[in-house]
Structure formats: C-alpha cells, structure tokens
Amino acid sequence: MELIHRAVTTVSTSNADDAAFRALADASAIIEALPDARIVGGQMVALLLAAFPASEAIQRRTADADAAITAEIAATGEVHEALTAAGYRAERGNSYFNGRQEIDLLVPAPTGKFGQEELGGRMFDAAPGIHLALAVRPIVLEVSVLLLDGSTLDFTTRVPTPETATVIKAYATTSRAEAKDLVDLHNLLTIADTYPVEEIGGWALTPGPLTGARLDAARIMTALAQQIRFDPTARGAAYRFRGSPRSSGSASRRTERERTRSVCATSAALRQYRRRVEHEVAQTLPATRATPKRAPASASGSSAPAAPRRSW
Structure with missing residues (x-):
C-alpha cells in the first residue's frame, strides 16, 4: 500500500x-x-x-x-x-x-x-x-x-493509521478509566466507519483471524462495550464508567455533562463494534456450534431485514 x-x-x-x-x-x-x-x-x-x-x-x-x-x-x-x-x-x-x-x-x-x-x-x-x-x-x-x-x-x-491508533487507545483504557480515551476511541471508530479501508491505510480489526495486539484490542473494546453504563435518570445526566467517581459542584457537573455526551457516543460506537465482531465470529464458526438466531417475524410472517454492514 x-x-x-x-x-x-x-x-x-x-x-x-x-x-x-x-x-x-x-x-x-x-x-x-x-x-x-x-x-x-x-x-x-x-x-x-x-x-x-x-x-x-x-x-x-x-x-x-x-x-x-x-x-x-x-x-x-x-x-x-x-x-x-x-x-x-x-x-x-x-x-x-x-x-x-x-x-x-x-x-x-x-x-x-x-x-x-x-x-x-x-x-x-x-x-x-x-x-x-x-x-x-x-x-x-x-x-x-x-x-x-x-x-x-x-x-x-x-x-x-487509524487502525493502529485504535489499538494504542484500546490498550490505554486498561491502565486508566478516563473519558478522554473513550472519546478518542469513538473518534477513531467513526473515522473507520466513514472512509474506505484503502483511504485510511487499512483496517484489520475484524476476525480473520486476529492475533497479537489486534486480538488484544478487539477483546478490550468488546469488554468496554459491556462496561460502559449510562443512567438517564440521574441529575445532570451523570455517566458511570467502572472505576470513575462522580463529581460535585456546578463546574464539575458541566464537565460531567460533557463527558456524558462523550461516553454515550463512544458507548454506541463500541457496542456497534461488539455486535459487528460477534456477527463475524459467528459467521466463521461451524454451523453446528453457531446457529444464528432468527429475526422476529413481522405481522406478514417475513423476517426483518439484516442490518447493513459497516465499512469496518
């Protein structure tokens, strides 16, 4: 390339x-x-x-x-x-x-x-x-x-490249629980989802199979998608990320609201990434071990259409 x-x-x-x-x-x-x-x-x-x-x-x-x-x-x-x-x-x-x-x-x-x-x-x-x-x-x-x-x-x-940058930032979340790392991951995943693979220097963070640092990053981001929590009923739309304390005071609440938006957006990107990984992993497993669940039938009896594939 x-x-x-x-x-x-x-x-x-x-x-x-x-x-x-x-x-x-x-x-x-x-x-x-x-x-x-x-x-x-x-x-x-x-x-x-x-x-x-x-x-x-x-x-x-x-x-x-x-x-x-x-x-x-x-x-x-x-x-x-x-x-x-x-x-x-x-x-x-x-x-x-x-x-x-x-x-x-x-x-x-x-x-x-x-x-x-x-x-x-x-x-x-x-x-x-x-x-x-x-x-x-x-x-x-x-x-x-x-x-x-x-x-x-x-x-x-x-x-x-955005791919190797994502690997670095995924590792960063293992040493600290800071919203800025989630924001960075969100931005990198958004780039990967917006541009053709060849335009951003390649993207191999999909099962195929993964090894080494790429495998570690995939596992870290899959776990992150499960760890992120959002409590819409909390005052100030407080976010919860395991290990992150809540803050107090008006200035802190403003900062927390900004972090909430970052974490929520990142959560969506990471959850989408996790669904994508799980889907591709299921496709690589033998049919006897990974039988995909049928989509719920509509009123007419037909199944719902599959979600479109993302570029990464």
Whole structure:
C-alpha cells in the first residue's frame, strides 16, 4: 500500500493550544529523520480527525505532544540530545519541558502491559500497541496551524493509521478509566466507519483471524462495550464508567455533562463494534456450534431485514 499523504489545517483557540501545537511541531521536527518514530497520544487522534473529518466526531484538545520511538533509538540518546538542544529540559525521565511546551517520549512495551524501560541510562514509559504502530507504514501529514497571534505554524509529521491508533487507545483504557480515551476511541471508530479501508491505510480489526495486539484490542473494546453504563435518570445526566467517581459542584457537573455526551457516543460506537465482531465470529464458526438466531417475524410472517454492514 502506498504511503498516504494528507494536508491538515487547524486553528489554535487558546494559549494552551499554542503551546501544544508548538510542542507538536518541535517533536515532529526531531523525529523527522527517524523512520521508526510516530506522533501518538491525543495529538495523534486530533490530527487524524483533522485529516479525515467525520460528522459524528467529538472534538477535544490535549496539552502535550507524545512521540513514540523504538527501544533502539531511545538507547542511543539522540532524541534526548536533540530535545535538549532545542531548549527542552528533561523531567520525570521521559518528559521534556520548554516553558509551557511538553513532549513525552514513549517506547514499545515488551509485553501487553504498561511499564517502564531503562534505555541508554534513562527511564522511558513503555506502552503496548506502539510496536504495531511503528511496524505499519505511517500517514504523513502536512500541517498548518493558525496561532492566536495570527501567525501560521507549518510542519510535517507522521502519525499511525487509524487502525493502529485504535489499538494504542484500546490498550490505554486498561491502565486508566478516563473519558478522554473513550472519546478518542469513538473518534477513531467513526473515522473507520466513514472512509474506505484503502483511504485510511487499512483496517484489520475484524476476525480473520486476529492475533497479537489486534486480538488484544478487539477483546478490550468488546469488554468496554459491556462496561460502559449510562443512567438517564440521574441529575445532570451523570455517566458511570467502572472505576470513575462522580463529581460535585456546578463546574464539575458541566464537565460531567460533557463527558456524558462523550461516553454515550463512544458507548454506541463500541457496542456497534461488539455486535459487528460477534456477527463475524459467528459467521466463521461451524454451523453446528453457531446457529444464528432468527429475526422476529413481522405481522406478514417475513423476517426483518439484516442490518447493513459497516465499512469496518
């Protein structure tokens, strides 16, 4: 499959946005000469959404830039040296700051669990799913950002495909229960449902069969679809996601309402994903073990038509 190139134009709406985009530009410039490096995290999803707009997507902002590199690159120390030469100071091992600008470096986890790896005398956060994102050809984006002062910030960056980004974000929900990860999953699944497979760099997150990180991601998202709960009778339309406490106060209630919309939309996408997976799994099983249930007959005695297939 040919390398995919897209042009992205976006606008900064706050000083925090300015700092995040400047950090993103710096991180992108530093990894530009490294083929085994990608922009990941919240910026990854935001850039993919800008490159592949979808009407049902939910916009969200992030304050930092995350760059994924191989363990071999991390061990050389060249990215550390490039960041310090660009004015960033190292804090907390793999986190770098330059004023309000923050860049975090991530490496692939040797197992399917989050952890830390010591490479080249420095500690790095290790995340599962990154190895797959680095193995698949990236999407190259030509980004143009209109900053608050009216100037334009132009840079080139590389991000994982929506499929491998989904794998990364699915894993992220196993280490924390935050609405932002559900929003990101919703947006990525919406992209996958809106665009042809070949236009987004492929999509193999369907039984066929799945192995490794893709199988883990499918299992995680199937479980998520069962875990998400919505209580329409609760005041302020409070959401419930296992492990997430309720908040109090008017400002917190507003935030909770925003999260409710995010979680509800994500729940719908994940539940649809689960139904799709279950349907395809049933189709691959022997007829003696997976006899599909008949749709309820209508008044005329005919069965209801099957639901249309989604693009993913």
